[in-house]
Structures are given as structure tokens and as C-alpha cells.
Amino acid sequence: MRLAGLRRFVTMALAGGADEAKMIPAKNVVTAEWVWLKCQFGCDGFNRRLSCPPFTPTPERMRRMVGEYRRALIYCYHRPLDLKTRRRMGRLLVAIERAAFLDGCHKAFGLGAGPCRFCAKCDTGRLCRFPELMRPSMESCGIDVYATCRNSGIELHVVRSRTERPKYVSLVLLD
Secondary structure: OOHHHHHHHHHHHHHOOOOEEEEEEHHHOOEOHHHHHHHHOOOOOOOOOOOOOOOOOOHHHHHHHHOOOOEEEEEEEOOOOOHHHHHHHHHHHHHHHHHHHHOOOOOOEEEEOOOOOOOOOOOOOOOOOOOOOOOOEOHHHOEOHHHHHHHOOOOOOOOOOOOOOOOEEEEEEOO
């Protein structure tokens, strides 16, 4: 698909509530082993959600997967998000992925921001209740969100207090 055709997904992300969206070369996406460790030691989602490690692709597998793509859509929300908005973000991610697939990007795959929130409690001993909606987060697959944003010209810094505005970043690998 031509870049001009892919720009429709930027529009889709912005119309869906994202504050910032752009097309990037897939080579901007950085994976690192340490990211998985941050999930394992420091996040309460580890081993508790199917969208989190150890149920998600390892950094090595994600690195190989990203290597099969040329372009991606990256988009951000610049505000605190309630549960309803987080779920709407998840639906938008899947809608963009589906639209890309139907437009000829057959490899399209979305990676969200943070753990899946479609169930109040995830039953990791069973299959996902919402497999059509659940996607792993970038970080759960070992993607260094900070380096990926830096490579893509997106400003992202560590939130140091609850008074600071977080930025939630999502990615759709396209073609």
C-alpha cells in the first residue's frame, strides 16, 4: 500500500481521540530484554493478564516480528484515562488494525498501551473471553516505548508524580 493510503490510519487515530499520530518506519521500533524485566518486576499485571508476560511474545520474538514490517502507525493520548476511555482505546486499536487488514495490509497487528482492561479480572487459566479485542501492550512484548518514541520524533518522558500528565502510546504494525 502506498504511503498516501496509509495516512488514512493517522486520520482514524486522531478522529478516535488520539492527540498525536504519525506514520513511522518499522525500523524505528526498538525492542530490549530489560523491558520484559520491568513487567516481571514492578508491574502487577505480570502473570495475571493474558495481555502481559509471560503470555506475550518475548522481546526476541517481537524483534523478529517487527523485522518483517516496513511501516507502522504510532499514536498517543496525552491525558489521564478512566476505564471507559481505556476500553475505547482498545476498540480503536482493533478497528485500525482491521481497517488496515481490509485495505490490503494483511500483516497488520496492533499493540496497545498498558494491560488489557476488557475484563475486571483476567482468568489466565482459560482462553481469553475477548480475543477479538485483546492485544498485548508494546512494553509487554519487550518494545522500548521511550526509544521508539524518540526515534519517531515523539516527546515522551517519565511521569514523576501523579500531578503530571501521562502519555499513552499505541502502535499498529502495518506492512
